[in-house]
Amino acid sequence: MSDQNAVKMTPMNYDKDRPKAENPVKIEDLTLRDGHQSLFATRGRTEDMIPVAEMLDEVGFWALETWGGATFDTMHRFLNEDPWERLRTLKRYAKKTPFSMLLRAQNLVGYRNYADDLAKAFVERTAANGLDIFRTFDALNDYRNFETVVPAIKACGKHFQGCICYTMTEPRLGGEVYNLDYYVNKAKDLEAMGADSICIKDMAGLIAPYDAYEIVKALKATVKPPIHLHSHFTSGMSAMSHLKAIEAGVDIIDTCMSPYAYRTSHAAIEPLVMSLIGTNRDTGFDIKHLAKINEVLEKEIVPKYRHLLDDTKLSIIDINVLLHQTPGGMLSNLVTQLREMDALDKIDEVYKELPRIRKELGQIPLVTPTSQIVGIQTVNNVLFDDENERYKMITAQVKDLCYGLYGKTAVPIDSEVQKKALKGYARGEEPITCRPAEVLEPELENAKRDVEGLAVDIDDEIIYAIYPVTGKRFLKWKYGKEEVPDDVKPITLDQAKAKQELLKKALAGKLVEKKDAPEKGENLRTFNVFVDEDHFEVGVEEVGGTPLVSYVQQLQAQMPAMPMPQMAAPAALAPVPAAPAPAAKPVAAPAAKPAPAPKAAEAVDGTPLTAPMPGMIVKYEKKVGDSVSEGETVVVLEAMKMENALPAPVGGTIKSINFGNGDSVAKGDALCVIG
Ligand code: CO
Numbered sequence: 288m289s290d291q292n293a294v295k296m297t298p299m300n301y302d303k304d305r306p307k308a309e310n311p312v313k314i315e316d317l318t319l320r321d322g323h324q325s326l327f328a329t330r331g332r333t334e335d336m337i338p339v340a341e342m343l344d345e346v347g348f349w350a351l352e353t354w355g356g357a358t359f360d361t362m363h364r365f366l367n368e369d370p371w372e373r374l375r376t377l378k379r380y381a382k383k384t385p386f387s388m389l390l391r392a393q394n395l396v397g398y399r400n401y402a403d404d405l406a407k408a409f410v411e412r413t414a415a416n417g418l419d420i421f422r423t424f425d426a427l428n429d430y431r432n433f434e435t436v437v438p439a440i441k442a443c444g445k446h447f448q449g450c451i452c453y454t455m456t457e458p459r460l461g462g463e464v465y466n467l468d469y470y471v472n473k474a475k476d477l478e479a480m481g482a483d484s485i486c487i488k489d490m491a492g493l494i495a496p497y498d499a500y501e502i503v504k505a506l507k508a509t510v511k512p513p514i515h516l517h518s519h520f521t522s523g524m525s526a527m528s529h530l531k532a533i534e535a536g537v538d539i540i541d542t543c544m545s546p547y548a549y550r551t552s553h554a555a556i557e558p559l560v561m562s563l564i565g566t567n568r569d570t571g572f573d574i575k576h577l578a579k580i581n582e583v584l585e586k587e588i589v590p591k592y593r594h595l596l597d598d599t600k601l602s603i604i605d606i607n608v609l610l611h612q613t614p615g616g617m618l619s620n621l622v623t624q625l626r627e628m629d630a631l632d633k634i635d636e637v638y639k640e641l642p643r644i645r646k647e648l649g650q651i652p653l654v655t656p657t658s659q660i661v662g663i664q665t666v667n668n669v670l671f672d673d674e675n676e677r678y679k680m681i682t683a684q685v686k687d688l689c690y691g692l693y694g695k696t697a698v699p700i701d702s703e704v705q706k707k708a709l710k711g712y713a714r715g716e717e718p719i720t721c722r723p724a725e726v727l728e729p730e731l732e733n734a735k736r737d738v739e740g741l742a743v744d745i746d747d748e749i750i751y752a753i754y755p756v757t758g759k760r761f762l763k764w765k766y767g768k769e770e771v772p773d774d775v776k777p778i779t780l781d782q783a784k785a786k787q788e789l790l791k792k793a794l795a796g797k798l799v800e801k802k803d804a805p806e807k808g809e810n811l812r813t814f815n816v817f818v819d820e821d822h823f824e825v826g827v828e829e830v831g832g833t834p835l836v837s838y839v840q841q842l843q844a845q846m847p848a849m850p851m852p853q854m855a856a857p858a859a860l861a862p863v864p865a866a867p868a869p870a871a872k873p874v875a876a877p878a879a880k881p882a883p884a885p886k887a888a889e890a891v892d893g894t895p896l897t898a899p900m901p902g903m904i905v906k907y908e909k910k911v912g913d914s915v916s917e918g919e920t921v922v923v924l925e926a927m928k929m930e931n932a933l934p935a936p937v938g939g940t941i942k943s944i945n946f947g948n949g950d951s952v953a954k955g956d957a958l959c960v961i962g
Contacts, residue, residue, distance in 0.1 A: 294534055295567045308569035313349035313539040314556060315387060315515070318584075319377070320352040322547030325519065327592040329361040332777055333373045335588045339544075340380035342580045346572055348384050349539055350420050353377050354413075355388030357655070359396035363750055363761035367775040370396075371416050371746045378417040385419035385446070391655060392425040393432040393724055397753045398656040398684065398928050400692060402727040403435045405734070405752050410436050412746055414443035422517075424450035424488055426657040427649075429694030430476050431722040437480055446484070448515065449477035453489040454652035458609065460498035464650055464697050471505050478510040484539065485512050489528075490654045491608050492521030492551075499528040503535035513538035519553060521618075523604035526554040533568055544577070546584040550596075550603050551618065557581075591783040594790075597622075607638060617658040624666055624927050627901040628954055633669050641665050647704050648688060649696025656928070657693070660684045663929040671899070680899070681708050683923070683930040691719040692726075738762065756905060756925075756949045891943045893962025894936055898952045902926035906948050907959070913941050915961060922958050937961055 318339075323331035336353075343351055354374055362368040378386065393400040395409050410421070421440045425432040428451060440447045451473040456462040470487070477485050487494070487502060494502075499516065506514050516532045518525040518541070529540050541553055548555035560572045605618065625631045644665045651657045660682070667680045687693060689700055689708040709716045719726055734752035735742070741762050742748045751758040763769035778786075905923040909915055920932040921941070942962040946952055 294563070296565055305564060305569070307571060308563075309567045311571050312533055312537070312559075312563060312568045313513075314559075314570055314572070315350040315352060315539060315541045316343060316346070316348045316544065316556065317352045317541050317553055318343070318544045318547045320354060320356055320358060320389065321541075322543040322552050323592065324357050325552035326547060326550060327595040329357040330365065330592060330595055332366055333368060333376055334777060335591065336373075336377060337380055338583050338587055339580050340377050342576070342583070343544075344381035344384050346384075346576060346580075347570075350385045350387040351377075351381060352387045352389070352422075352541075353381075354386065354418060355390055355396055355422070357396075360754065360757075363754065364757040365775055366777075367761065367764050367771055369746075369761075369765060370750070371412070374413075374416045374418060386417060387420035387422055387448070388413065388418050390421050390423045390436065392423050392436055394426070394656060395753060398659065399687065400432065400694075400723045400727065401753065402730040403724050404729040404731045405749070406435045406724070407439045408731055408745065409749055409753070410439035411443060412749060414440070414445050416746070418445070420446040420448055422448040422450060422486060422488075424452055424486075424654065425694060426452065426654050427651055427694040427696060428452050428473055430473075430480065432694050432724070433480060434722060435724060441481060447480075447482055448484045448486050449480060449482035449512075450486045450488040450517075451477070452652040452654050453487050453494055453518075454491075454654075455493055456650065459495055460501065467501060467505055470502050471509050474506045474510045478512055482512050484515050485510060486515040486517055488654070489516070489518040489525075490658075492519035492523075492525055493609065494518050494528050495524055496527040496531040499537075500531040500535045503532045503537045507536045515539040515541070517541045517553075519551060520549050520603075521551045521605055521608045523606070526558065529554060529559060530562065533563070544584060545581055546589050551605070587780060590780060590787070591778060593783075594787070617653070617662050620659070620927055621662050621666065624663070624900070628666075628670065630670055633666075636669050637662075637665050640669055644668060646698075647701040648685065649700045650698045651688075651696050656684065657688075659928050660688060663927050666927075667931075678704060678707055680931060683932060686712050689718065690714055691721075692723050694723055695720075741766065741768070756903070760949055891960045891962065893939065893942045893960040895957035895960050896921055896933060896936055898924060898954055898956045898958055899933070900924070900926045900931070901954050902931070902952060904946050904948055904950045904952060904958070905930055907944055909941050909944075909959075911941050911944055915939065915941060921961075924952070924958075933958070935961055 319331065319336050323329060354370070358373070359370040362370045362373065374386070390410075390413075391397070393406055395401055395406060401409075413421075421436070423433060423436060423440070430449075433449070437447055437449075451470055453470075454465050456464045456466075460467060474485050485506065487499075487506075494516075499518070503514055503516065514537050516529065516537050516539070518528050520526070529542075532540065540559070542548070542556040542559060543553045545555035545557055556570075556572070557574060557577055560570050560574050560577065563569045608618070621637060622631065622634065625634055625637065641661065645651065645653065645661050648661060648664070651661070653661055664678075664682055664685050667682065668678060671679045673679075686708045688696075689705045690712060692714075705718065706716075709718065714726070731748070731752055734755075735748050737755070738748060738751045738759065741759070742751060743766070747762055747765075751762060754761075760769065764771045764775075902924045903926075905925045907922045908920050909922075915921060915935040915938060917936070917938040918934045921935050922933050924931050924933055939961040942960045944959045945957055952958065
């Protein structure tokens with residue numbers, strides 16, 4: 288290594304004479320987006336960001352990442368929050384630091400390429416709602432997918448940060464496809480498109496320290512825009528890679544506040560600040576101020592999310608990621624998916640198969656949405672294939688990928704897989720080679736018509752256009768046209784603590800002594816609690832409580848009502864007598880919408896089409912009375928964001944349809960009966 292870039296060190300007294308660095312490393316904080324996305328399944332609520340927003344604004348970050356990625360989806364789907372509103376709200380608290388988002392180029396904040404009219408409108412509305420830096424990536428690094436959003440970002444006068452998704456063909460940088468030349472050429476492409484900065488987006492924490500050094504060095508020598516490194520901690524290398532990238536002259540580094548750092552998230556800011564003090568790259572940040580922010584996060588915020596953290600392992604790193612290259616969020620998704628399908632024992636097989644499926648699908652980088660596409664297809668192959676036939680259940684998204692609808696893959700897709708996927712594909716069996724959005728019809732006007740009378744403004748219309756099923760449901764919640772289910776409502780810090788206490792007791796088998804349970808009141812909230820393989824449904828009610836709207840709630844000394852474990856109770860809970868409380872909640876109570884029960888599928892004669900996996904009904908292609916032939920698609924089921932067309936097991940007439948669009952179904956549920 289040449290030492291001309293060596294970080295220079297001046298001995299000094301930290302408090303008294305810390306000099307301003309010649310070339311401070313700039314830092315983007317990811318706590319409010321990638322941090323909770325990586326550790327807490329993107330469930331962070333706006334009300335839990337407000338207490339630290341002003342303090343974060345004081346640190347001196349280059350940018351705060353506050354939006355994009357999975358936030359748009361999760362907020363309207365699971366949190367009953369308007370994604371646009373978060374942007375406007377946070378902007379009121381953090382006025383100085385630019386806001387950054389993660390934009391999936393033509394995929395926007397969804398999982399497919401959207402038409403140009405929608406993509407342009409989305410960028411314009413995002414800028415208007417307060418977003419400053421558009422970190423833009425394409426899962427295939429196919430920059431034709433930037434051609435619509437980039438001019439829109441520029442026209443709004445905003446910062447276009449172009450990403451290169453970091454992936455590898457070999458265990459380290461080099462080899463056939465993803466070598467140093469690849470990254471240098473991609474950076475040149477981005478510079479030519481007018482990138483205001485260039486980000487190496489290492490979503491799975493794959494970049495090794497000396498590879499980071501090589502790439503940053505090469506990019507600094509070739510292109511003018513500032514170079515930014517985004518490297519997840521997953522494999523445990525990122526803090527070292529940060530330091531080597533800094534030595535190579537990287538301009539901007541991504542970190543999280545320590546409670547939201549490490550594991551599949553990012554390295555923390557605090558150790559980096561200390562490491563660089565007294566050097567020419569000192570961040571200049573006040574470590575004491577950072578500590579204050581951490582205290583708020585630790586004491587007031589994190590307890591509400593702790594249960595979402597996957598802490599089944601003692602180790603905070605995952606060396607497997609170096610083998611299967613799956614990014615942070617996807618790992619836990621795969622585990623969840625397999626668990627719900629009673630197939631967690633197949634996880635090793637899934638890891639083993641993943642590289643093969645990835646190669647057959649064009650050696651693509653694994654990042655949303657390609658990580659889901661490859662991951663779920665692998666799960667499908669492991670679960671449904673047999674020795675006679677591979678790719679028995681191909682998701683709609685894999686078919687789209689094979690058609691070219693996501694763009695050009697790094698190497699050609701396996702021709703046999705491609706042929707099989709495109710057999711009977713609605714757009715045609717011959718794949719396209721043009722920019723994908725060129726074959727997409729404008730879609731915004733249709734979307735507007737669909738939600739006429741429900742959507743109030745363009746922002747509402749865009750929510751629906753990107754997420755038709757869950758977006759429409761959210762708009763109904765938003766405008767009081769449908770009851771908001773309990774499980775999307777926020778919980779208070781007190782409720783979170785009570786839940787933790789109950790869980791501890793349940794696990795210790797201390798819930799057996801018990802007085803007569805009072806009647807369940809209207810403040811009863813139901814929580815799903817997952818412990819390893821066990822699932823508890825726990826009802827929590829604050830005695831004498833009122834409906835809670837905010838976490839600023841006086842601590843009350845009373846214990847909540849006894850929990851009623853209703854499902855999968857472990858042995859320790861078995862002796863608890865059934866609750867004497869009436870099963871039905873009081874009529875006036877804002878009761879949670881019960882999970883839709885299969886409508887007496889047994890009562891109808893015929894062959895049921897059962898759900899092969901848990902998921903959400905996207906749409907039925909048939910209605911009662913329609914005739915179907917064997918193998919014809921009857922219903923489209925979304926599982927882990929991927930759509931699966933479920934074929935009729937037999938030919939006949941649809942005798943009954945047991946669910947509606949948007950309903951959640953469990954594995955084995957009879958979706959319809961054919962007779
Ligand atoms: Co990330």
